[in-house]
Amino acid sequence: MYEGKTQLTRIWVVKPEFVNNWNEITEAHTKWMAETHYREGNKKLHFLNWSTAPEIKDDKETGNTMFVLTEVYETSVGVDDHAQQAKETLSLPHSTKDGVVSLTICDYGAIKHSLWKD
Numbered sequence: 071m072y073e074g075k076t077q078l079t080r081i082w083v084v085k086p087e088f089v090n091n092w093n094e095i096t097e098a099h100t101k102w103m104a105e106t107h108y109r110e111g112n113k114k115l116h117f118l119n120w121s122t123a124p125e126i127k128d129d130k131e132t133g134n135t136m137f138v139l140t141e142v143y144e145t146s147v148g149v150d151d152h153a154q155q156a157k158e159t160l161s162l163p164h165s166t167k168d169g170v171v172s173l174t175i176c177d178y179g180a181i182k183h184s185l186w187k188d
Contacts, residue, residue, distance in 0.1 A: 071186035075116060077179040078141040078149050081172075083125050083134050088169025092137050096120045098162050103141075106155055113151045114144040125171075134171055146178050153177075 084092050100118060107115040118141050125134040143149055 072116065072142055072181045072184040075181045075184075076143045076146045076149055077176070077181050078139070078143070078152070079174075079176045079179060080139045081174040082137045082139075082166070083171040083173075084137060085169040085171060086133050086135065088164075089135050091164040091168060092135070094163045095166060096137065096139075099139075099160070102160055103152075106159065107152065108148065112145045113148040115148060115152075116142040116144065142181070149177055 082092070100120065103115065103118055107113075109115070119139070121138045121140075123136050123138070124131045125136050126132070141149075141152070143152070
């Protein structure tokens with residue numbers, strides 16, 4: 071279903087004392103996207119997901135939390151538009167640098183395989 075579309079994925083690993091801030095960031099970001107992003111055309115946002123999970127290294131929880139953002143756009147133009155809109159209108163309650171242990175970025179991932187079932 072999403073083969074050939076463009077995926078933006080970011081994974082932040084956050085220290086425990088910043089988890090509440092990050093929950094507020096994800097809520098504000100989601101609200102902003104619902105209000106600003108295209109629903110059709112080559113900039114179409116197909117979906118946005120935020121997920122969280124404990125960080126695990128060497129089969130042990132570190133105490134940190136992973137915040138994983140996945141957005142799927144019709145084309146890479148949607149990611150470009152997202153970045154431009156963020157520069158111009160996105161306001162978050164906290165800095166996305168606060169409490170971050172690591173950040174992994176894959177902003178223009180070409181979706182190779184997709185399986186969708188109801």
